[in-house]
Amino acid sequence: MNATFAEISAALSDKQRILVVSHLRPDGDALGCTIAFALWLKSLGKEVVTWNEDGMLDKFRYLPGHEMVTTPPEEPQAFDAVVALDNSVKKRLGTVIPAIKDGALWINIDHHVSNDRYGDLNYIDPSAPATGQILCEFFRDRQIAITPDQAANLYAAISTDTGSFQYAGTGPRTFQAAMELVAAGVNVAQISRDMYENQPRRRLELLRHALNGAEFSCEGRVACFSLTLADVDRLGVLPEDNEGIIDHLRSVEGVIAAVFFEELPEAKVRVSARSKDPSVDVCKICALFKGGGHPLAAGARVRGGLEEVKERFLEAVCHEIRNRN
Amino acid sequence: MNATFAEISAALSDKQRILVVSHLRPDGDALGCTIAFALWLKSLGKEVVTWNEDGMLDKFRYLPGHEMVTTPPEEPQAFDAVVALDNSVKKRLGTVIPAIKDGALWINIDHHVSNDRYGDLNYIDPSAPATGQILCEFFRDRQIAITPDQAANLYAAISTDTGSFQYAGTGPRTFQAAMELVAAGVNVAQISRDMYENQPRRRLELLRHALNGAEFSCEGRVACFSLTLADVDRLGVLPEDNEGIIDHLRSVEGVIAAVFFEELPEAKVRVSARSKDPSVDVCKICALFKGGGHPLAAGARVRGGLEEVKERFLEAVCHEIRNRN
The missing domain is CATH 3.90.1640.10 (inorganic pyrophosphatase (n-terminal core))
Structure with missing residues (x-):
């Protein structure tokens, strides 16, 4: 109480x-x-x-x-x-x-x-x-x-x-x-x-990188972007710079879920997923990868290479979208 | 009354x-x-x-x-x-x-x-x-x-x-x-x-275009981007899509004024200027080009080619910044 x-x-x-x-x-x-x-x-x-x-x-x-x-x-x-x-x-x-x-x-x-x-x-x-x-x-x-x-x-x-x-x-x-x-x-x-309105310039570089590398899948209903260790190094970004970048993809018309894949040392990938439709529960999807969070905002740390994790995770998201009620 | x-x-x-x-x-x-x-x-x-x-x-x-x-x-x-x-x-x-x-x-x-x-x-x-x-x-x-x-x-x-x-x-x-x-x-x-969170995809393309072409001048205190008639045609953007794009440049740390130059037919350029510091009055600057607006958000339609108008306007903005109290 x-x-x-x-x-x-x-x-x-x-x-x-x-x-x-x-x-x-x-x-x-x-x-x-x-x-x-x-x-x-x-x-x-x-x-x-x-x-x-x-x-x-x-x-x-x-x-x-x-x-x-x-x-x-x-x-x-x-x-x-x-x-x-x-x-x-x-x-x-x-x-x-x-x-x-x-x-x-x-x-x-x-x-x-x-x-x-x-x-x-x-x-x-x-x-x-x-x-x-x-x-x-x-x-x-x-x-x-x-x-x-x-x-x-x-x-x-x-x-x-x-x-x-x-x-x-x-x-x-x-x-x-x-x-x-x-x-x-x-x-x-x-x-x-x-x-x-006081973002470090490197955040603008990160956003540019994200937009240039953005990919749409599942008939435009899923958007994603990735960040490799080499990208982080080259752009000089800090973990706090990532915040909100994913929202630019989620905000696109037709997009239901947006996913950000970040390569981590030791062959892991940090996955951040956002949904804008309560019928697509990204927490449930992240749970399949031992992650968690909220229905509209969740994440996971997944063992594997960037491309491989990306493919598996996007497949799971798209499966969820196609099979929702 | x-x-x-x-x-x-x-x-x-x-x-x-x-x-x-x-x-x-x-x-x-x-x-x-x-x-x-x-x-x-x-x-x-x-x-x-x-x-x-x-x-x-x-x-x-x-x-x-x-x-x-x-x-x-x-x-x-x-x-x-x-x-x-x-x-x-x-x-x-x-x-x-x-x-x-x-x-x-x-x-x-x-x-x-x-x-x-x-x-x-x-x-x-x-x-x-x-x-x-x-x-x-x-x-x-x-x-x-x-x-x-x-x-x-x-x-x-x-x-x-x-x-x-x-x-x-x-x-x-x-x-x-x-x-x-x-x-x-x-x-x-x-x-x-x-x-x-329901922006047309072409707006994302426009933002990408803007970030890729962004230029910083006056020791990083002025940021700008341009849109040619050919860009508008290629990206298929509508006038309403431009709204808010300039804010991404204004929001960068150190930037005081952000300017958007849009090529118009008949050798004119639409200039939109935003300031985030009341000591830099973009309305005053736009008035030099027969435009108007508010101290922190103003615009003008200027006769001339894109590059020429851009150079003249940025020079005026930078002059204002260097000579403010």
């Missing part, structure tokens, strides 16, 4: 040294929530520490307060409380875990349906499309005024996790949260430019 | 045959508002006609009620009232104008600051980022329940005109409107797929 916002707030009120954390390979929701919550705790006079296995990513340096987020130290530290945000299972905190001494109260606030409730106090709301929305509702419930810096972080959290208010789960509560955050001082045009 | 919503509603109440129109080369705001308003008038038992010079565009066929929108007939018709939505100056109605007999009451509801108030009753609100937002506020003010079909049209109007809630002018009122529309029954994930 979920703790109430009042219980969470009461539990934190008598704690002094508090750690705020989120999952490794953090996205905007992970980092935005971490910073917004930490800023609030600081304003209460708490001693606040924010760690992430990957530290602060360059692409999120527009978040006010980003300088607070550091990688965890080698030597474990003691805390009165640990607040884990947007983190479904404890091990997704990565190197943060061994840096925390036993004895802290764990608070776990998240929107992932797969959250395994590892906290002493848990607040899990899978109906929220972003943990940022839950934090907005927490602040509203506790009648806590949101500062412009907190608002910018929560706005970025919600906007990035909903694909700018487009993904499933974006509902009236999401827009209510956005309304309140903008009223609290978010400059929408500026932060949108920071979030969506 | 603006009429009140009450005055507009009262003026329409005793009219029976009503025409709803918007600007030629319609966007989502133009068509979404046209249909949403027409659906409301129909629900009151009015005889409603909706025309657009370009009729219904294929790419907006996801709008419920889209089949109502037709091109104007050759023979003029009489109306009790004409409601022009999202249309700044009368002549932007194009071939709709000669199809309307004199004698109608003109109502003009718009968000363009350049609106010249050509209506008998005018309601112009330049603080709204979309006319769809004004119509939401009209319905709220008049305590008119919005149906799911009307909501989908108004949601599309607002989302497309704000670049999915990203452009300047997107404020608390915009999110409040979205909240109410979603509560009224919009399926956000579905309509977002319809709006943003």
